[in-house]
Amino acid sequence: MQESAQTLNVGLIGYGMIGKVHAFGYATLPFYAPDLPVVGKVVAVATSRPESAANAQRALQCEIATTDYREIIDNPKIDVVHICAPNADHLPAALAAIEAGKHVYCEKPIVVDAQEAQILEDAISKPGVPERVRRVAFHLRGFVALRRAKEIIAEGRLGRIRQYRLGYYHSSSLDPSAPFRWKHDKSGGVILDLGSHIVDLLDFLVGLPNELVAQTTKAFPTRPLKTADSTVVQKPTLVEDYVSILTRGTLGANDDPCDVVGVLEATKLANGAEDELSVEISGERGAIRFSLMDSHYLDFFSLDATPVGWLRIPCGGRYDYPESQFPSPKSTTGWTRAHVASLASFYAAIAQQTCAVGTERDAHYRDYGADFAQALRVQRALEIVKRSALERRWERVTL
Ligand SMILES: NC(=O)c1ccc[n+]([C@@H]2O[C@H](COP(=O)([O-])OP(=O)(O)OC[C@H]3O[C@@H](n4cnc5c(N)ncnc54)[C@H](O)[C@@H]3O)[C@@H](O)[C@H]2O)c1
Structure with missing residues (x-):
């Protein structure tokens, strides 16, 4: 990690199979991408039940655990929201996160049908919506x-x-x-x-x-x-x-x-x-x-x-x-590594937007992420x- 790296606070919505993979991404990003100028730290997690939220908090050693994801989205100290909940929860969480001006990293599929897609499209293109990085975890691009x-x-x-x-x-x-x-x-x-x-x-x-x-x-x-x-x-x-x-x-x-x-x-x-x-x-x-x-x-x-x-x-x-x-360079690549690469691309795009740092490497990361428009x-x-x-x-x- 760069000594001068800016650290953003991250909230995970959902900590099932894929929420853990996203958390793994944060734990290993400093090894894979040590000179990212912007990094993230998981400070909050939301799940559907108090017991699973408490377990997630223990595993992640994070400050906030909740069963109401609005607590994460409404928290002004949280900069980045990951949506790792079941598909039906993506739209309401994404709309709230966009309105709150968070950077968003959402699992696929972005929403569940055409009607929801239209609602999200309208929300993104509404005048005055803060410009933030919004990506979807089509991590196969990370291979x-x-x-x-x-x-x-x-x-x-x-x-x-x-x-x-x-x-x-x-x-x-x-x-x-x-x-x-x-x-x-x-x-x-x-x-x-x-x-x-x-x-x-x-x-x-x-x-x-x-x-x-x-x-x-x-x-x-x-x-x-x-x-x-x-x-x-x-x-x-x-x-x-x-x-x-x-x-x-x-x-x-x-x-x-x-x-x-x-x-x-x-x-x-x-x-x-x-x-x-x-x-x-x-x-x-x-x-x-x-x-x-x-x-x-x-x-x-x-x-x-x-x-x-x-x-x-x-x-x-x-x-x-x-x-x-x-x-x-000679070690084999794998599934989780592609997820980490996808997360790295997301952070390079945030760095580009928030600190206007555009190294050649940042440009390389940005190339392969899928934004909300693509999703x-x-x-x-x-x-x-x-x-x-x-x-x-x-x-x-x-x-
Ligand atoms: N990109 C990939 O490789 C990949 C792989 C698996 C799943 N996914 C996607 O990830 C998402 C989650 O899938 P999963 O397999 O991890 O599901 P899961 O059922 O294993 O986990 C869902 C998690 O969301 C939580 N949750 C449910 N409702 C919630 C709510 N209203 N508020 C907060 N938390 C809530 C649950 O407590 C649980 O922690 C899906 O959209 C799925 O398509 C992506």
Whole structure:
């Protein structure tokens, strides 16, 4: 950490699976990104129950624990708010944080539907709203290999892109005894949960398609839910566990209107899968492949290379900062490290805005974060996916 670094006070809203990952980001950021001019310190946490708030406070050693997240947002000493609560809580928390002039780092999906997206869009563009950094944790952009893929594509080394396949595979919906939770309710579902990641990633790498058609299915119509008096009832599941999307049309990366075709798939029905993201993009001169289970590497094929064939590129040390500062450039990269890189990008953007420091490294960080406008664009694309699946027809992607 820079000796002169400015420290911002941070409040976490939600301390479940991902809230802990965000806290891990703060604990390790000084190792990965030691010369950020602005850093954060977690001083407050909100959860839904007093016991979990007290546990979170003990783990984080922070001053404030609450079950009312407004206490965090209304606290003038808190500069940065992380929204790590279930999807349905994102909009009210984001609106309040924007109004209170906080920097916001929100989990994906930014909101749950088009109506909420419009409300948030209006709130951001309202005259007089303080200018703050607002990012969404599309942390896949933090993987070095995926940023290397973006560079290779932007350099034109794949030639004209002709097809792609992005899939995100989990197995967690296959067990019928797994209890009903918020992810099975109407603000959950695999389109918002995993689909948001791959749609953003597609946009990041090559742009969005012109048209799509989607189909969905759910694993089970109901799931068991324990009620307050400990009886178990079967509660209807309201959302899909699987979506596949066929796409066609010009991508942002291509100037000419060649017909690019693609398949996106997000599922929690893939038996044996853990957290398996796979990316394949193929053009007339080359192709790239990436697997999250093998995230240190990018596979690159080029007709222009000698000899022609697949090249496995170790990407860990591709950028010196923050990815390979710690422990060393040759150490493997991984899931949490991508989250830390995403957080580092958020802080570099805050530094740029609040202290007007713009080192070359800060610029590098800022390049790959997803702001609220990007997350709202993804949200609109996801609405089109839902509509297509519901109405069983091709839809134009107009955003
Ligand atoms: N980017 C990623 O890699 C990633 C991974 C997992 C989850 N997520 C996202 O993170 C969010 C949370 O998911 P999770 O898996 O951590 O959920 P979770 O159920 O494990 O945890 C939710 C947390 O929010 C708290 N909470 C619930 N309602 C609240 C309220 N009104 N006020 C304050 N706290 C409240 C709960 O007490 C709990 O601590 C979701 O939006 C999800 O999509 C992102």
